[in-house]
Amino acid sequence: MKWSKDSELKKLAKSKRIVDVAYALGMDLVKIGRNYTWKAHEGSFIISPEKNIFSWFSQGEEMRGCDTIALVQLIKDCSFKEALQFILGRKQRYFMKILSLKRTLSIISLNIQILI
Numbered sequence: 001m002k003w004s005k006d007s008e009l010k011k012l013a014k015s016k017r018i019v020d021v022a023y024a025l026g027m028d029l030v031k032i033g034r035n036y037t038w039k040a041h042e043g044s045f046i047i048s049p050e051k052n053i054f055s056w057f058s059q060g061e062e063m064r065g066c067d068t069i070a071l072v073q074l075i076k077d078c079s080f081k082e083a084l085q086f087i088l089g090r091k092q093r094y095f096m097k098i099l100s101l102k103r104t105l106s107i108i109s110l111n112i113q114i115l116i
Contacts, residue, residue: 009084009088010069010084012088013068013069013083013084013087013088014052014067014068015052016068016087017049017052018047018049018052018053018054018067018068018071019047019049021068021071021072021087022036022038022047022054022071024086025071025072025075025076027040027075028040029047030042034048034049034050035047035048035049041056041058044056044057044058044059045057051065052067052068053065053066053067054066054070054071056074068087069083069084069087070083072086
C-alpha cells in the first residue's frame with residue numbers, strides 16, 4: 001500500500017476532538033446530556049463527542065454524521081485544504097517534515113538495495 005500524505009493528514013484532522021475544534025471556531029456550545037448543541041441553532045445542531053461527529057438536522061441529510069473537517073468548512077466557509085490547515089496548524093508543518101524524511105529514507109533504502 002502506498003503511503004499518502006493526504007490520507008494521513010485527513011486521518012489526523014478527523015481524529016481531533018470535534019468539541020475542541022468547535023470551540024476553536026468560536027462556537028458557543030451548550031452541553032445536553034452526553035452531547036453538545038450550538039447555542040445559535042439549539043436543538044437542530046448536535047455534536048456527539050463519543051462519535052466525534054456533528055449533525056445539523058434542519059439542513060438535510062447531507063449535514064448528518066459530519067466530521068471535524070466538514071465542521072470547519074461549514075463555519076469558516078473554506079476549502080478542504082484550508083480546513084486541514086486550521087485543524088492541524090503547526091502540526092501540519094511537522095507532519096510534512098516527517099513525510100519528506102520518509103521519502104528520503106525510502107529513496108536511500110532503494111539505492112542501497114540496488115547496490116547490494
